[in-house]
Amino acid sequence: MFRTIEWLDDNRVRLVDQTKLPLRVEFIETKSHERIAQAIKVMEIRGAPAIGAAAGMGMALAAIESNAQSKKELLEFLEDAARTLNTRPTAVNLTWATARMLRVARETEGTVKEIVSRLIEEAKEIAEEDVRMCRRIGENALPLIKPGYTIQTICNAGSLATVHLGTVGAVIRVAHEKYGNIRVYAAETRPRQQGARLTVFELMEDGIDTTLITDGMIGTVFREGRVDCCVVGADRILRTGHVTNKIGTYTMAITAKYHGIPFYVAAPTSTIDMVTDVDDVIIEERSPDEVRMINGQYITVPTAKVYNPAFDITPPDLITAIITDRGVIEQPDEEKMRRMFG
Numbered sequence: 001m002f003r004t005i006e007w008l009d010d011n012r013v014r015l016v017d018q019t020k021l022p023l024r025v026e027f028i029e030t031k032s033h034e035r036i037a038q039a040i041k042v043m044e045i046r047g048a049p050a051i052g053a054a055a056g057m058g059m060a061l062a063a064i065e066s067n068a069q070s071k072k073e074l075l076e077f078l079e080d081a082a083r084t085l086n087t088r089p090t091a092v093n094l095t096w097a098t099a100r101m102l103r104v105a106r107e108t109e110g111t112v113k114e115i116v117s118r119l120i121e122e123a124k125e126i127a128e129e130d131v132r133m134c135r136r137i138g139e140n141a142l143p144l145i146k147p148g149y150t151i152q153t154i155c156n157a158g159s160l161a162t163v164h165l166g167t168v169g170a171v172i173r174v175a176h177e178k179y180g181n182i183r184v185y186a187a188e189t190r191p192r193q194q195g196a197r198l199t200v201f202e203l204m205e206d207g208i209d210t211t212l213i214t215d216g217m218i219g220t221v222f223r224e225g226r227v228d229c230c231v232v233g234a235d236r237i238l239r240t241g242h243v244t245n246k247i248g249t250y251t252m253a254i255t256a257k258y259h260g261i262p263f264y265v266a267a268p269t270s271t272i273d274m275v276t277d278v279d280d281v282i283i284e285e286r287s288p289d290e291v292r293m294i295n296g297q298y299i300t301v302p303t304a305k306v307y308n309p310a311f312d313i314t315p316p317d318l319i320t321a322i323i324t325d326r327g328v329i330e331q332p333d334e335e336k337m338r339r340m341f342g
Contacts, residue, residue: 004160004164005054007057007060015044021198022197022200033058037087039054040058040087041087048161048236050160050161053097053126053130056098059102059123060119063105063115071112073112089282090235090281090310090311092270092271105119127163128163130164133325134162135165135170137266140324141231141264141266143328145171145175145182151171151183151230152231152252153195154232154249155195155249156198156199157232167233167234168233172203172231184209185226186203187213187252189246189248191291218252231323232264233267236271237267237322238281239273241316241334242281244311245314246312250312250318266324268325291306327340
């Protein structure tokens with residue numbers, strides 16, 4: 001299990017090109033914040049925590065690239081860089097990271113060189129925080145995951161969606177470390193197949209018993225009693241307990257509720273949004289060709305109309321518990337969210 005993204009000693013950023021997985025493991029190395037922005041946009045790196053870390057490192061690269069002679073020039077360059085990096089509207093971690101880096105730049109006293117050094121350290125810390133938070137998520141989930149459990153997932157919230165370990169990945173891996181007999185059913189997750197391409201790849205690499213299913217098989221799998229619980233990630237969790245995650249999550253939650261299967265959400269504090277109202281969440285709609293094509297080949301009429309939202313919103317009444325690095329919120333609502341997150 002390798003790191004999804006890391007800062008190298010010569011001030012380059014290296015990240016796994018997730019569009020090439022699982023058939024090839026390739027890395028992108030860059031000193032350009034614009035290249036980081038492109039990687040986020042085209043999903044060479046994806047997963048809310050991972051793109052938060054990428055945005056932080058992109059801001060640090062931008063600080064180096066600025067060649068600013070004054071703090072004013074540096075801040076102006078960084079504000080432009082933040083706009084460039086904020087390429088995907090739904091995952092809150094992205095804007096959280098760029099805003100955090102801007103705040104550090106504004107608050108740091110000293111020369112431009114000292115501010116740039118401080119930003120590099122902050123970008124590294126964002127990544128390390130993610131690693132620590134994911135471990136705590138896995139540990140906090142242990143009371144909910146029993147020996148021998150089979151867990152249903154969707155999309156990829158494993159190590160590839162974070163800097164290391166994963167959110168859902170932490171729940172699975174920490175339980176597997178303790179019990180040694182955790183199994184997973186992974187939904188393929190159309191149209192980008194992150195479940196098939198990424199989740200199956202990384203869990204099989206770790207020797208975890210994993211079964212791939214199509215998204216449409218979830219009802220049958222639940223009716224046949226093949227899984228004990230669902231654990232999904234999140235791109236944004238609101239103060240009301242509404243969870244924005246990969247398209248298909250809402251459908252899975254409804255089906256789990258019908259069949260009496262616990263439905264858990266695993267996410268770090270950086271994914272919590274205590275400000276935005278549910279009606280104001282922007283759901284990214286991606287290219288129609290993601291649905292029309294697979295591996296560069298059309299699978300339908302090339303001019304077919306397509307509706308392709310990348311995410312959906314699951315209401316809190318369908319959620320058994322939200323598992324975070326701070327603790328577990330069972331039957332989430334606004335009062336419980338405010339009690340934990342302020």
